[in-house]
Amino acid sequence: MDALLKPLLKRMKDRRGAPWRLHQKNTPRSGPTSDRSEKCRECAVKILRSLVENTSDLSAALPYIFPSLVGRLGSEDLDGVAHLPEIMRPDPEQKPTEIAQPVEESEEVRLQLGHFVAALLLRCSPTQIYAYIDEATGLIRAQAMDPFHEVKALACETMISFCYNHTEMLLHFALPLARSLTSSLTHNHAKIRIAALRAVTACLWCGAPRRRQRRQRVGMVGEGW
Numbered sequence: 001m002d003a004l005l006k007p008l009l010k011r012m013k014d015r016r017g018a019p020w021r022l023h024q025k026n027t028p029r030s031g032p033t034s035d036r037s038e039k040c041r042e043c044a045v046k047i048l049r050s051l052v053e054n055t056s057d058l059s060a061a062l063p064y065i066f067p068s069l070v071g072r073l074g075s076e077d078l079d080g081v082a083h084l085p086e087i088m089r090p091d092p093e094q095k096p097t098e099i100a101q102p103v104e105e106s107e108e109v110r111l112q113l114g115h116f117v118a119a120l121l122l123r124c125s126p127t128q129i130y131a132y133i134d135e136a137t138g139l140i141r142a143q144a145m146d147p148f149h150e151v152k153a154l155a156c157e158t159m160i161s162f163c164y165n166h167t168e169m170l171l172h173f174a175l176p177l178a179r180s181l182t183s184s185l186t187h188n189h190a191k192i193r194i195a196a197l198r199a200v201t202a203c204l205w206c207g208a209p210r211r212r213q214r215r216q217r218v219g220m221v222g223e224g225w
Helices: 002-014 038-054 062-073 107-123 126-131 133-144 149-165 174-179 190-204 211-222
Strands: none
Touching: 038 107, 062 107, 062 133, 107 133, 107 149, 126 133, 133 149, 133 174, 149 174, 149 190, 174 190
């Protein structure tokens, strides 16, 4: 697989800007991303990431990419309350702060999936992000709640970029994004805690134009620490 990966990536970089498109067969639903071999899954994600970074038009592939990533990272219902009526759902501070058993067991594959998500969000236009805002924020939250510290660090950087690039459309998503950083804010590694604080700062800029609203948002986030 490694022998095939390097020349394939080189050819795709050489063809940057060429009129080729990413089709359904090139999305994460393809077999290699769910292969039993960890190495095959890792290489498959790297190839898909390079396709996303170099393809000229993502619009046809997004209906397949986002749902597939949601399933692969288990971000559809991170709080585990989707099946409960509103009155029975727990308070925000009682919701989980870290994923105990990730869908993808391999830490390295999850890290590559994180790079894939970061590349995808950078390539999407604001209109495309708006169409998949629930999926996009869910993917970032899932990575922030990942037990692997390198995935957490990457999630913080992705969240910072995402919040500053799409501030206006994240009014109702800033608080859930910030809450997903709870486990990072109490992490043993100082660099993770620092990255999480920077990410929380980015979240505060989303949908909080008044200083008083920002202070209230900080207080609500702090309840879960």
